Amino acid sequence: MDKIAPKRIVVLRGGPSAEREVSLRSGAAVAQALRGLGHEVSEVDPRPGHLRMPVGVDLVFLALHGTYGEDGTVQQELEDLGLPYTGCGVEASRTAFDKVLTKQKCLEHGVPTALYLVVEDPRAPWPSGWRPPLVVKPVRQGSSVGLAFVEHPDQWPGALMAALQYDQAALVEEKIIGRETTVGILGGEALPIVEVRPRQGGYDYHNKYTPGATEYLCPADFPAAVAWRIQRAALGAFAAVGGRDYARVDVMVGEDLKPVVLEVNTLPGMTETSLLPKAASAAGLDYAALCQRMVELALQRAAGVNGESVKNANA
Numbered sequence: 001m002d003k004i005a006p007k008r009i010v011v012l013r014g015g016p017s018a019e020r021e022v023s024l025r026s027g028a029a030v031a032q033a034l035r036g037l038g039h040e041v042s043e044v045d046p047r048p049g050h051l052r053m054p055v056g057v058d059l060v061f062l063a064l065h066g067t068y069g070e071d072g073t074v075q076q077e078l079e080d081l082g083l084p085y086t087g088c089g090v091e092a093s094r095t096a097f098d099k100v101l102t103k104q105k106c107l108e109h110g111v112p113t114a115l116y117l118v119v120e121d122p123r124a125p126w127p128s129g130w131r132p133p134l135v136v137k138p139v140r141q142g143s144s145v146g147l148a149f150v151e152h153p154d155q156w157p158g159a160l161m162a163a164l165q166y167d168q169a170a171l172v173e174e175k176i177i178g179r180e181t182t183v184g185i186l187g188g189e190a191l192p193i194v195e196v197r198p199r200q201g202g203y204d205y206h207n208k209y210t211p212g213a214t215e216y217l218c219p220a221d222f223p224a225a226v227a228w229r230i231q232r233a234a235l236g237a238f239a240a241v242g243g244r245d246y247a248r249v250d251v252m253v254g255e256d257l258k259p260v261v262l263e264v265n266t267l268p269g270m271t272e273t274s275l276l277p278k279a280a281s282a283a284g285l286d287y288a289a290l291c292q293r294m295v296e297l298a299l300q301r302a303a304g305v306n307g308e309s310v311k312n313a314n315a
Contacts, residue, residue: 004292006038007058007299012074014045017066018145018166026270027063033288034061034295051077059298060085061291063270066142070267071097084302086294088266092242096264099139099171102241106261109240111233113261114173114252122164126153133175136160138167142265149175176252176260181220183234184268184279186246186290187297190231191279195220216275218282226257233259241266245297248276 011034013027014020027043034041042054048068053060060083068074072094078085088096095101106113117127118139136159137147146166148159163170184191197215222230234249241264248268252260268276272287280290 004037004039006040007295008040008042008054008056009034009059009061009295010042010044010053010057011061011063012044012046012069013063015064015066015069015074016048017064017068017070019066019142022269022271023063023065023069026065026274029271029287030061030063030291033291037288037292039295046074048073051081053081053083057083059083059295059302061295061298062087062267065267065269066145067097067140070142070265071140084298086298087245088241088243088247092244093266096241096243096247096266097140097142099137099263100169102237102264105240106237109236111236111240111261112259113237114176116171116173119160119170119172120164120168122157122161124160126156127172130172130174133177134159135173135175136163137171137173138163139169139171141166173262176254178252178254179220181230181251181253181259182275182279183231183249183251184246184276185234185238185243185249186276186280186283186285186293190235191276192219192282193222193227193230194218194275194279194282196275216278218278222253222257226253229257230259233261237261237264244301246276246294248279 011027011031014024031041031043060078062069062085064070064074070093072090075090075093079090095105100118103113103116132150132152134150136150146163148162150156150159160170180196182194182196195217199213199215230251230253234251237249238247243266248265250262252262254260268274277287277290285293
């Protein structure tokens with residue numbers, strides 16, 4: 001890595017969301033890496049509406065997840081303060097955090113996504129014309145919070161109640177049978193594909209954060225043409241929501257080897273075992289180099305260099 005010009009960087013970590021503990025871990029790892037690179041780093045655990053920044057900040061590194069941090073709120077606060085920050089902007093964050101808006105954007109741009117409907121009534125009956133298995137999750141949450149797999153209609157009421165604990169609306173999707181993957185995007189390019197293989201059940205909150213519960217393969221073992229289609233779908237979804245700098249796109253690969261986009265994560269986990277760092281490592285970027293690249297992308301954008309989001313990635 002070339003010699004780095006030290007910057008005064010604030011790492012925002014923690015926050016008020018259901019993903020606070022994951023964010024604290026992400027932020028601690030980022031702060032340690034940035035200090036190791038020679039940057040002057042402050043760590044701030046923000047309160048909505050009371051964002052206080054140290055004097056003389058060059059950049060804010062967002063290591064927040066979930067509501068407030070990932071839904072455009074803190075991005076707007078930082079815009080109002082005139083401070084550059086890592087990751088997607090206000091509108092892209094707001095769009096991607098809302099799974100229904102994301103699906104609508106994907107459909108508008110010809111990006112493949114699963115059939116879905118939205119349910120707001122916790123007493124709603126089984127959806128007419130649908131057959132299990134289904135996936136039920138809050139419209140606006142991350143880290144698999146409130147997600148449930150419905151293999152039998154008897155599980156429907158409990159799954160709906162679980163999702164609606166976290167949001168006013170639940171997204172109901174057909175469950176795609178196949179292989180679960182995720183594609184990191186960095187600087188407008190797709191990183192090597194990570195395949196996610198839970199040892200038991202689906203990739204829910206338990207399997208995501210319990211050590212040893214899930215196996216990860218990177219690069220995933222797909223024929224080159226299939227891998228290209230998966231990455232192309234991920235880039236298409238990233239462009240559809242107006243993404244910039246970086247993100248992680250979750251993609252199911254059906255038994256027919258066709259990709260189906262699930263969602264776009266604009267502030268993916270940044271612990272050293274998280275999926276975006278795994279993908280970056282497979283591309284030759286260690287954790288510190290990944291953090292530095294994120295910093296550089298934000299600083300270049302603030303200086304008016306290479307600040308455009310991905311265009312026509314699905315063309």
